[in-house]
Ligand code: SF4
């Protein structure tokens with residue numbers, strides 16, 4: 001079991017040890033949000049981004065209308081998109097506000113699951129206020145059913161909070177990497193503030209003060225606030241526990257810790273200066289320690305800023321500017337389709353929730369079946385087991401037990417080496433993938449070659465392609481039940497496979 | 501008097517919305533300042549806005565070809581030693 005995260009209770013949060021006791025998990029969705037005000041819980045429960053059970057069913061997109069940025073982060077190279085909001089090393093085509101609105105309406109008409117529109121970059125949404133609010137205003141008129149969100153570094157937040165509220169923005173993500181200016185000075189070399197550049201500690205001081213003030217102002221206006229932090233080993237890793245306590249005490253409903261992705265090829269200050277990213281274990285340990293808000297958002301995929309479709313499922317190609325030009329869109333009919341679909345999905349989720357609740361009660365009444373939790377890796381584009389092992393760039397890792405499954409994290413395989421700066425040339429892609437999945441006992445994929453099959457098996461990871469094209473949710477539970485029936489889950493986990 | 505953007509520019513857009521004279525264009529291969537419109541921000545701001553926000557050392561130069569933020573002026577190392585911004 002992961003060690004319980006003992007976080008001193010902040011004023012409005014209840015810290016439960018995640019995964020430490022099955023009771024805190026068996027209520028699944030209900031307990032994910034413990035400690036939040038009722039009002040916030042209601043907003044989050046079926047939220048197309050934040051509910052772990054709902055997010056599979058909805059689509060969301062970002063439009064690249066906000067190119068400018070007003071601060072410099074040491075993990076960013078401004079040749080490319082903001083590396084916090086998107087995959088590093090990616091350049092999006094910047095859209096004009098009019099093009100962006102057209103694209104959103106086209107996508108929302110073709111994909112009725114579409115429910116959230118975000119502005120996150122490629123720079124900072126509030127460093128481009130005219131462009132950002134122009135898009136929001138147009139969509140509020142023409143597709144009022146869509147939820148709007150934006151991401152920001154927080155520098156200009158206090159200035160625009162009223163405009164954000166007026167635009168009916170549903171949630172705001174603030175990237176907060178520190179609340180201590182000495183640490184901030186190691187992350188932010190400068191900011192643009194009141195018509196001039198300021199550098200060093202003073203820059204960090206202003207930025208931190210603005211972020212905290214912006215957070216408080218948003219919460220006071222009832223707008224959902226999520227906080228993202230980039231975990232930078234040796235700089236803010238320990239400090240993020242304090243950040244987590246503070247932002248949740250102030251009313252952020254979620255604190256999402258993401259790994260620094262650092263590579264000299266990206267040309268960032270950290271990349272060029274051998275600042276490493278965290279290993280999967282380091283990341284998970286910190287996420288557990290910050291997990292007063294339970295297991296939400298481990299499904300975050302650091303999706304591209306202009307991603308279209310389900311989280312991680314990129315359909316951008318279908319909606320290029322030329323293709324959109326020639327589309328004819330009935331905006332009203334499209335909106336009605338979306339609303340009908342959303343109602344159907346939410347009704348379905350309610351039914352499932354009720355059923356699960358009943359099941360949990362039954363389990364509690366019976367003698368607790370023996371069966372240890374098992375970690376399983378899944379190769380998937382979204383909600384189904386639909387990827388060939390060899391094509392997967394990343395794997396979703398779940399922990400499965402009698403009470404169900406919970407998302408642990410994303411393991412980037414093959415292309416990244418899990419944060420080690422010195423992984424040798426000799427180490428093959430496959431063996432790196434195996435290392436990244438060392439704590440897993442099962443690998444679910446749609447297909448897999450004979451060679452990797454053998455190597456995975458030899459490393460104690462059982463490949464399984466029997467559930468190809470099935471829903472991840474049901475396959476995980478089935479595989480676990482099969483293992484239980486085969487008597488594989490009675491004893492302790494294999495040596496060294498699980499954290500103490 | 502006018503500033504100029506040289507080919508170190510990475511087309512990041514940061515400068516464009518700040519110009520009080522709309523002198524900056526998103527040109528190819530890199531952004532450009534229209535020398536007719538640029539006033540070096542005189543009368544509007546104490547410092548030229550484009551140069552104050554530009555993240556690339558040396559990308560914006562004055563009429564003598566001198567960088568407003570020369571190499572080293574924006575690196576974290578210098579910042580942490582508390583270097584003063586250029587005049
Ligand atoms: S110096 Fe001022 S006026 Fe000239 S281009 Fe830059 S921002 Fe515009």
Ligand code: SF4
Nearest residue numbers: 509510512513515554
């Ligand atoms: S801010 Fe600098 S790098 Fe960015 S577009 Fe302007 S001149 Fe180019």
